[in-house]
Amino acid sequence: MRELFSDEASSTSKDTSVLSPSNSKEKSEKLDVKSLTKEELIAYCAKRGWPRFRANQLFQWLYQKGVNKFEVMTNLPKKMREYLQEHAIINRIIPSMQQQSKDGTIKFLFQLNDREDNNKIEAVLIPDFFPDGAANRLTVCVSSQVGCVFGCQFCATGKMGFFRNLSHGEIVDQVQYINEIALEKYGKKITNIVYMGMGEPLHNYTSVTQSAAIISDPLSIELSPKRITVSTVGLTKQIKKLATEQQPFNLAISLHAAIDDKRDKIMPINNSMNLVELKKAVQYYYQAAERAITYEYLLFDEFNDSIQDADALASIVGWAPSKVNIIMYNNVAGVALNRAREDRLDLFLNRLSKHKIRATVRRSRGDDIDAGCGQLAIQEGAPRGKSIA
Numbered sequence: 246m247r248e249l250f251s252d253e254a255s256s257t258s259k260d261t262s263v264l265s266p267s268n269s270k271e272k273s274e275k276l277d278v279k280s281l282t283k284e285e286l287i288a289y290c291a292k293r294g295w296p297r298f299r300a301n302q303l304f305q306w307l308y309q310k311g312v313n314k315f316e317v318m319t320n321l322p323k324k325m326r327e328y329l330q331e332h333a334i335i336n337r338i339i340p341s342m343q344q345q346s347k348d349g350t351i352k353f354l355f356q357l358n359d360r361e362d363n364n365k366i367e368a369v370l371i372p373d374f375f376p377d378g379a380a381n382r383l384t385v386c387v388s389s390q391v392g393c394v395f396g397c398q399f400c401a402t403g404k405m406g407f408f409r410n411l412s413h414g415e416i417v418d419q420v421q422y423i424n425e426i427a428l429e430k431y432g433k434k435i436t437n438i439v440y441m442g443m444g445e446p447l448h449n450y451t452s453v454t455q456s457a458a459i460i461s462d463p464l465s466i467e468l469s470p471k472r473i474t475v476s477t478v479g480l481t482k483q484i485k486k487l488a489t490e491q492q493p494f495n496l497a498i499s500l501h502a503a504i505d506d507k508r509d510k511i512m513p514i515n516n517s518m519n520l521v522e523l524k525k526a527v528q529y530y531y532q533a534a535e536r537a538i539t540y541e542y543l544l545f546d547e548f549n550d551s552i553q554d555a556d557a558l559a560s561i562v563g564w565a566p567s568k569v570n571i572i573m574y575n576n577v578a579g580v581a582l583n584r585a586r587e588d589r590l591d592l593f594l595n596r597l598s599k600h601k602i603r604a605t606v607r608r609s610r611g612d613d614i615d616a617g618c619g620q621l622a623i624q625e626g627a628p629r630g631k632s633i634a
């Protein structure tokens with residue numbers, strides 16, 4: 246259990262060999278340049294006598310243009326390209342399936358570059374439209390892990406168990422690829438990113454924060470950190486770490502039940518990090534980061550949609566300035582919980598408004614394409630990995 250609750254799961258294949266001449270990986274294997282952060286890439290170039298602006302150009306090719314060959318990097322000197330071709334590789338995830346819903350939601354399945362394990366991940370593009378049909382918000386929901394260890398009862402990914410963390414490059418690849426699709430299809434780049442796909446983002450803290458930094462870099466996709474939201478089931482240590490490090494992204498907490506007994510039943514993490522612990526972390530976060538928190542609350546029929554549940558949720562909203570998103574659940578095969586009925590939703594919202602809480606209701610998107618994360622991967626026959634459930 247110790248590793249499950251450590252700062253992060255331990256299987257990211259990050260290589261910092263460039264900073265350590267004695268590391269044998271750089272000597273024996275070609276280095277994946279996308280395993281390096283921007284600072285590490287600058288150090289890698291400096292070590293070979295290439296100035297900083299060359300590192301920036303390389304970074305731009307990797308993360309803005311999304312190329313996977315050094316030979317197309319025509320503004321780099323020939324000798325630099327030849328060196329890179331001989332000593333380095335560019336690892337990139339491979340799009341393997343795409344499904345479009347009637348409501349415009351597009352779900353993507355990607356094959357990771359570790360074919361022997363057949364690992365696949367999913368990401369979703371969720372468009373919102375103006376009344377005239379033009380695209381308004383283009384939100385990408387990205388995955389941060391292959392599977393997930395936390396085993397939430399309602400979640401298709403939780404049923405897979407955990408296989409491995411994604412590297413920051415694999416996370417940025419999802420965004421970069423979908424951004425190209427958005428530009429092609431809607432003539433504009435993506436507007437928002439949510440880390441709410443497969444995996445628990447704060448269980449892969451380093452890759453997630455590094456990928457978000459790359460995505461907001463002016464030499465990459467250049468999305469404002471204010472438009473990037475990282476979600477968590479409530480990993481209290483990492484919530485505090487986000488605040489201490491002044492990470493500039495938004496925080497969303499997947500709450501889904503506001504009473505410990507109920508949360509215990511659907512989210513095993515609550516057994517070790519309950520609402521008392523979560524309250525401490527949230528209040529620490531707000532004090533240090535001074536940023537409002539968003540609570541995500543899946544409304545399940547006759548489970549967490551009573552007046553008492555609304556009162557408990559209102560009390561949690563009082564911990565620190567925060568917003569509430571009520572999400573109408575996409576039913577998942579094999580899960581006993583169901584989407585709440587509209588009449589119960591209305592009662593729940595009325596009760597919240599008596600507490601002066603305005604909640605946004607998020608209708609499920611992509612019902613017809615199994616847009617709940619993990620559903621495609623499960624259909625593809627993934628075996629079961631580690632789980633705390």
Ligand code: SF4
Nearest residue numbers: 393396397400403444
């Ligand atoms: S809801 Fe999130 S944390 Fe829970 S099992 Fe699914 S992916 Fe993991």
